[in-house]
Amino acid sequence: MRVFRFRPGPIHLLRLDRGDDIVGAITGYAAEQRIQAAWFTYLGAVSAASLRYYDQVGHAYSDFTVDRHLEVLSGLGNVSLLDGAPFVHTHAAFGDDQGRSLGGHLNRGCTVFALEVNLQELVGEPPVRLPDESTGLKLWGGG
Secondary structure: OOOOOOEEEEEEEEEEOOOOEHHHHHHHHHHHHOOOOEEEEEEEEEEEEEEEEEEOOOOEEEEEEEOOOEEEEEEEEEEEEEOOEEEEEEEEEEEOOOOOEEEEEEOOOOEEEEEEEEEEEEEOOOOEEEEEOOOOEEEEEOO
16 A cells, blocks of 8 residues: 545636536646646536546456437546646546446546536645556556
């Protein structure tokens, strides 16, 4: 286990614009504001979703898209550093017009219809993503 300690920093409330990309907009905001560590939640709706699923045995992502209107039932993520730049890692659960749900890790390509984000900046030494041999992922190192 690695432990990272932070003090709470400013809370940023964002309303993304229709047509924005969720990952791109949050990444851009974090870079613009020089945010290196944060935790965020969001809710709203998307016009299309681009997701991925990680195969834990094969250590590879499978990408898929859902090209229809979806409600964001729950979205959460964090900001850390990857190669010296803010990196947004986020997952979401979506609901369709039949009450079915689906979700996963968000790719760029999740097109906003309406979205509200609560981003809690964290003050302290930011976590840095480093290769992890046992999972094949880039996870928080140090601590």
